[in-house]
Amino acid sequence: MEMIVGLSIAGFVALVIIGVLIRVAHKRLVKRAIASRFPEYVKVNVPDDEGKNAYYRVEITDLERMLSRILGDRMLDFSIINKREISGQGQFGIVYRAEMKGRDVAVKTIKTSEGCTEDQLSEFLQEGLLMKDFDHPNVLNLIGVALHDDIPHFVVPYMANKDxxxxxxxxxxxxxxxxxxxxxxxxxxxxxxxxxxxxxxxxxxxxxxxxxxxxxxxxxxxxxxxxxxxxxxxxxxxxxxxxxxxxxxxxxxxxxxxxxxxxxxxxxxxxxxxxxxxxxxxxxxxxxxxxxxxxxxxxxxxxxxxxxxxxxxxxxxxxxxxxxxxxxxxxxxxxxxxxxxxxxxxxxxxxxxxxxxxxxxxxxxxxxxxxxxxxxxxxxxxxxxxxxxxxxxxxxxxxxxxxxxxxxxxxxxxxxxxxxxxxxxxxxxxxxxxxxxxxxxxxxxxxxxxxxxxxxxxxxxx
Known part of the structure; x- marks a missing residue:
């Protein structure tokens, strides 16, 4: 009897391990598939120590370190963003309505199903980063940026009446x-x-x-x-x-x-x-x-x-x-x-x-x-x-x-x-x-x- 119970437990543990391995492998395949549709490098324009613009070409895997240096505490953990519904999309881009810490926000990113070129990703990134300096009631400001599968997601206030x-x-x-x-x-x-x-x-x-x-x-x-x-x-x-x-x-x-x-x-x-x-x-x-x-x-x-x-x-x-x-x-x-x-x-x-x-x-x-x-x-x-x-x-x-x-x-x-x-x-x-x-x-x-x-x-x- 004890042997049967032990075998059952071992079998259950083995199934759990197999399930975890399959899930990890699937995530890797998905991430690899997404990565194949996106460039290995991205261009970033940031001010240097003297306040002058400095242009960098950054490996996509090193983007988080670069953005953390630029954004500080506005670099967000993707896990705190709860996507609700799509509020707008085109061939390459997509905007979600989402919730973050009890606040309605909009999240703008690039469709992973479509991918993009290095220039398209660079322009998308630059447009989002420019908003970080805005401070006026009639100009949309940047709440923060989160990375998911190395793809930037820009978080801005949700505009209920759209454009x-x-x-x-x-x-x-x-x-x-x-x-x-x-x-x-x-x-x-x-x-x-x-x-x-x-x-x-x-x-x-x-x-x-x-x-x-x-x-x-x-x-x-x-x-x-x-x-x-x-x-x-x-x-x-x-x-x-x-x-x-x-x-x-x-x-x-x-x-x-x-x-x-x-x-x-x-x-x-x-x-x-x-x-x-x-x-x-x-x-x-x-x-x-x-x-x-x-x-x-x-x-x-x-x-x-x-x-x-x-x-x-x-x-x-x-x-x-x-x-x-x-x-x-x-x-x-x-x-x-x-x-x-x-x-x-x-x-x-x-x-x-x-x-x-x-x-x-x-x-x-x-x-x-x-x-x-x-x-x-x-x-x-x-x-x-x-x-x-x-x-x-x-x-x-x-x-x-x-x-x-x-x-x-x-x-x-x-x-x-x-x-x-x-x-x-x-x-x-x-x-x-x-x-x-x-x-x-x-x-x-x-x-x-x-x-x-x-x-x-x-x-x-x-």
């Missing part, structure tokens, strides 16, 4: 014109912060701004958007990087130059998206034709419910000369003036939620603004056709008809002489405004790029 494009297009959302303008103002505040930090975004659009549960807009730079919103991106050549041409400034399209002033152009398009509740810029124009049409002067038409003063701000953002465009602090001031916000409210507006905006407006704004803003709730349905027809896109002409006054704004860019010819105002490149604009130039060496091109030579990480 700004999806938020404004939702017909169930009760949104007024001043709510839409408030969303634009939050983006302007966030971009003013990024410009002050000498960050160039390159891809500012409604799809790249997230909206929290209490309607606080946070600028993000999810490279995943190039994957999910593939119809909004276009390759200039067959082998080039996909570019958001419908949001790009003229100098970016023609010369490949990016700066905070090209971000200003993109902000104008974003504002148009918001005020149309999710319209698609130049919807009936093929991407192949778009560059020539923009060069010739075509711009999006004024949205039906957009106040004329705000459309003038958009128009200023689309000035051909980057140095004649307003800076983001000036844009924020202009929109605040249109809304009638006083000085005390302007500095804290970025944290006002949409749900509290009506109370704020009634108690502090109404009656103090010279602008009449339609108080009726708008929906995408009563906005009319969101896809502009080609023939309805106005051609910007500097010459006004004799019976029309010149277009004016708080920062008027040009006047007309007696013959009707454009005569540029004092806001030239030698003015204070021009000097400020030059400070935003991305060509200066100390500007940090949210979408950096990787260098060909890298240091060895030790």
């Amino acid at each position: 700004l494009k999806e938020y404004v297009r939702d017909p169930e959302k009760r949104i007024t014109v001043r709510h839409l303008m408030g969303l634009c103002l939050q983006v302007a505040h966030g971009m003013a912060y990024l410009a002050d930090q000498k960050f160039v975004h390159r891809d500012l659009a409604a799809r790249n701004c997230m909206v929290s549960a209490d309607i606080v807009v946070k600028i993000a730079d999810f490279g995943l958007s190039r994957d999910i919103y593939s119809e909004t991106y276009y390759r200039i050549t067959d082998h080039s990087k996909p570019l958001p041409v419908r949001w790009m400034a003229i100098e970016s399209l023609v010369d490949g130059k990016f700066s905070s002033m090209s971000d200003v152009w993109s902000f104008g398009i974003l504002s148009w998206e918001v005020m149309t509740r999710g319209g698609f810029p130049y919807a009936d124009i093929d991407s192949y034709m778009l560059k020539a049409l923009i060069i010739s002067g075509h711009r999006p038409d004024k949205p039906e419910y957009c106040p004329q003063q705000l459309y003038i701000v958009m128009w200023d953002c689309w000035h051909l000369d980057p140095y004649e465009r307003p800076t983001f602090p000036e844009i924020a001031a202009d929109i605040s003036n249109i809304l009638g916000l006083n000085e005390d409210l302007r500095s804290s507006f970025s944290t006002f939620s949409g749900s509290s905006f009506d109370t704020l407006y009634e108690s502090n704004v109404r009656g103090h603004s010279e602008l009449h803003i339609d108080d009726n709730y708008l929906s995408p349905k009563n906005q009319g056709d969101l896809k502009q027809k080609h023939q309805n896109i106005p051609r910007i002409n500097l010459k006004n008809k004799k019976d029309e006054p010149p277009l004016q704004s708080p920062l008027t860019r040009f006047h007309r002489d007696s013959a009707g010819q454009p005569r540029y105002s004092t806001f030239g490149t030698n003015s204070t405004f021009g000097r400020n604009a030059r400070n935003y130039n991305a060509m200066s060496g100390d500007v940090r790029d949210l979408n950096p091109y990787y260098r060909t030579e890298f240091q060895t990480f030790r």
Whole structure:
């Protein structure tokens, strides 16, 4: 009897050991299969002891040590992250809704089933690491990074209302014109912060701004958007990087130059998206034709419910000369003036939620603004056709008809002489405004790029 019991126990232990060995072997096979779809090295851009950028090419197996040095206590243990559901995905990237220590978070990573190239993994890693320095209510910040099978998982706050494009297009959302303008103002505040930090975004659009549960807009730079919103991106050549041409400034399209002033152009398009509740810029124009049409002067038409003063701000953002465009602090001031916000409210507006905006407006704004803003709730349905027809896109002409006054704004860019010819105002490149604009130039060496091109030579990480 004792022998039978002993054999039974031995058999059970043997089965357990075999099961453990099979599980370990399976994990190794899975890990090996995943590793075969991912590069052995990744490029990392980190500041050195002197604060200058240092570029490293790191073995993927050594990535945890590198990230621990960069992130410190924001290097997370993957076991504390409890994935719940997929909230967005594309061909290569995926975003999960998850829980971490009782807090709702979003986790962004690369699909293990697809794999990626060294450059794709390097860009993904760089985009995530850039968020670690952000500290502004209207810019998405990084909670931490966890590694699983040597693949980075970036943890950020969960945005219950998803991206700004999806938020404004939702017909169930009760949104007024001043709510839409408030969303634009939050983006302007966030971009003013990024410009002050000498960050160039390159891809500012409604799809790249997230909206929290209490309607606080946070600028993000999810490279995943190039994957999910593939119809909004276009390759200039067959082998080039996909570019958001419908949001790009003229100098970016023609010369490949990016700066905070090209971000200003993109902000104008974003504002148009918001005020149309999710319209698609130049919807009936093929991407192949778009560059020539923009060069010739075509711009999006004024949205039906957009106040004329705000459309003038958009128009200023689309000035051909980057140095004649307003800076983001000036844009924020202009929109605040249109809304009638006083000085005390302007500095804290970025944290006002949409749900509290009506109370704020009634108690502090109404009656103090010279602008009449339609108080009726708008929906995408009563906005009319969101896809502009080609023939309805106005051609910007500097010459006004004799019976029309010149277009004016708080920062008027040009006047007309007696013959009707454009005569540029004092806001030239030698003015204070021009000097400020030059400070935003991305060509200066100390500007940090949210979408950096990787260098060909890298240091060895030790």
